[in-house]
Amino acid sequence: MSITSTAALHRQPTLQVDPIACEGHGVCAELFGEWIRLDDWGYPVIRKDAVPEDLLPHARWAVSNCPALALSLRKP
Amino acid sequence: MDGNPRPETDRRVDGRHRRIMVTQAGIRVSTSPGPARLLSHVVPSGGIATLRQHRQAYPHPHGADPDEVRTAAAASGLGGRGGAGFPIGRKLASVSELGGHIVVVNATEGEPASQKDRMLLTSVPHLVLDGAELAARAVSASQVVVCVDWTDRLAVAAVKAAIAERTARGEPEIQLALTPPRYVAGEESALVNFLNGGPSKPTASGRRPYERGVNGRPTLVNNAETLAQLTLAHRYGPEWFRSCGTPDEPGTRLFTITSGGGVATVVEAPVGVTGLDLLDAADAAGRVRSVLVGGYFGTWMRAADFGVAAFSRAGLAPYGAGPGAGIVIVLPHGNCVLAETARLLSWYAAESSGQCGPCVFGLPALAEVAAELARGTAGPAGVQQLLRWAADIDGRGACRHPDGAVRLLRSALAVAGDDLDAHVAGQPCPGAEAAPFIRAAS
């Protein structure tokens, strides 16, 4: 990874779940498997680092399809 | 030990002359190793310190200069004594900048193994209430509300009586809020949610109460001991306050030490006191198997490590432990760390507020496999599964409740040593059959 892309990553948002709102539908892991996996109980385990530019469309897709509106992209 | 407070230099108690007394609420208190700062106010006969006695040494805070209170708080270096250890000076500064509204005294003592806040409320309530009034002056808040667990009848009665004493003298009114007896009810956001008329459950708003709390206004939430310490820091000054403890964490703190037979003793000692001195003060230094530092929400430590460790943030950090609310549970030989931990994990599962999947489903799963491990039926695969689940659950609730369970479990596996091997091999240690030592977890 080049220095410029690292710098760019710092301004990238992270993907967060509101654990109270999340109902464990698991749709998100299907839509954005690169970033989200489900734990043994069907709840999403999300990578903590910033979502890189090229994956942002997938992230947004997951956010807008979460039936519980539990996912969000947050700028650092 | 008269009710007339003086700086601690006059009252240093030699560790060998341990003085243990029992307060009117039945709480055992030890004045060694000292200095007795808060404890010097506890009336030796066990009665409650009256407002009349208290006012002889402490004028009512309504005359206090807000700047002076904030300066005393900041310069004394007083940190929160409820668990997080956040400097009260910084808290007062932020809330006062935002325009404070209400001061909440968190005396819910959600940690089942803690007795210190109960001891303060039932012995020296005016030290706590004055601290709350001082904090209210410092942040220009117009209200003070004291939160007490409604099942704690003695504490509720003591606070009611203390408030009535103050009202009878024409002092500003203080409110009492009775909170439900669940551990997470004492969590800051749960407390604020409850005071706002909601359920006593944590919220995931991401806003801290000091920004947006009761009625959506900046709210100062402080532990009862922190406020009692503030009263002393303001009255005797930062230099006096810093004359014991460590430079980073000055002053004394109250500890609750539970040892053989489940007897709890409240001890006051400087931050940085060694574990051995603490155990000695409570008469608990013999036959120690392991020590649970921080109570139900704590971390297991090996007896040998705990004995030499300095009880401070910096001193405990190398062991993955922290001071928390000053709780120490001394597990005697003949008891099993893994069996105690399994029961504690069931307690964690039962105490979940039931809102977040990883907490609701993960904690019972941990408890079940930990119980199998305690019985010797989990095998190596069970340990692997526990570690994998621990990693998955950590940090995934709206509050830190599940993280506490994970830390407890990991530390139990780390200190169990040879016993762990025996349990994995299907030959649990004899202590696994012993009667539960940690009470509320049984």
Ligand code: SF4
């Ligand atoms: S899609 Fe939404 S509700 Fe379903 S698991 Fe993912 S975050 Fe939770």
Ligand code: SF4
């Ligand atoms: S993590 Fe557990 S205790 Fe905390 S809010 Fe969620 S369900 Fe409740």
